[in-house]
Amino acid sequence: MDIALRPSRGGYLRPFGCAWFIVEFLKGNGPEGSPKIDPDIGAPMVDIHYQYKSALHRAYAEDAVALDEEERKRKGLPPFTAEEAQERLQRYLSRIPYKLTKMRYSSFCRYFGHLKRLGWVEETGKTEPSGIQDSYPPAPSRVYYRLTEAGKKATLAEVSNPLRLLYPSFDSAYFKEKRSGKWYYSKKKS
Numbered sequence: 001m002d003i004a005l006r007p008s009r010g011g012y013l014r015p016f017g018c019a020w021f022i023v024e025f026l027k028g029n030g031p032e033g034s035p036k037i038d039p040d041i042g043a044p045m046v047d048i049h050y051q052y053k054s055a056l057h058r059a060y061a062e063d064a065v066a067l068d069e070e071e072r073k074r075k076g077l078p079p080f081t082a083e084e085a086q087e088r089l090q091r092y093l094s095r096i097p098y099k100l101t102k103m104r105y106s107s108f109c110r111y112f113g114h115l116k117r118l119g120w121v122e123e124t125g126k127t128e129p130s131g132i133q134d135s136y137p138p139a140p141s142r143v144y145y146r147l148t149e150a151g152k153k154a155t156l157a158e159v160s161n162p163l164r165l166l167y168p169s170f171d172s173a174y175f176k177e178k179r180s181g182k183w184y185y186s187k188k189k190s
Helices: 018-027 045-074 082-095 105-117 149-153 156-160 162-166 172-180
Strands: 121-128 142-147
Touching (some): 018 105, 018 149, 018 156, 045 082, 045 105, 045 142, 105 121, 156 162
Antiparallel strands (some): 121 142
């Protein structure tokens, strides 16, 4: 029995999702090579976003090295040594622009705000001055966040689409109706 590897809609957008990363990071698991944190202390939103983008960049660079390795195998060349593979990985990492991958900071803040409204993340009470406060005193402090018990119990499907829980009227039938009038490709003229 053959199982389709490609998702039915949307294709492969990212190697891993933002929701999964936020939950795993705030649990203190250090997903995708990110540093492990104390789950009781949490982390500021800026740090979570930065670690997510860094993990995405590492995943893209590792995929590029794997593609190079496959090309070498096709040509009958020997595989990379560990040093060569690490050198290529660093080369690809240095060439990936920061804004290449999705989830800009404003989108991340909005998404994180949905998780806060659902009560899945909370402030820990710990704050620290931000770097901008050295020159401009009215800047906001960095606030630390952690997962709540409800956030730890939420399923990946719930965390991946918090708008469905916040606005139950926006179900799959609603989005299907919205998409029905749009064409995502150009129609061929007969």
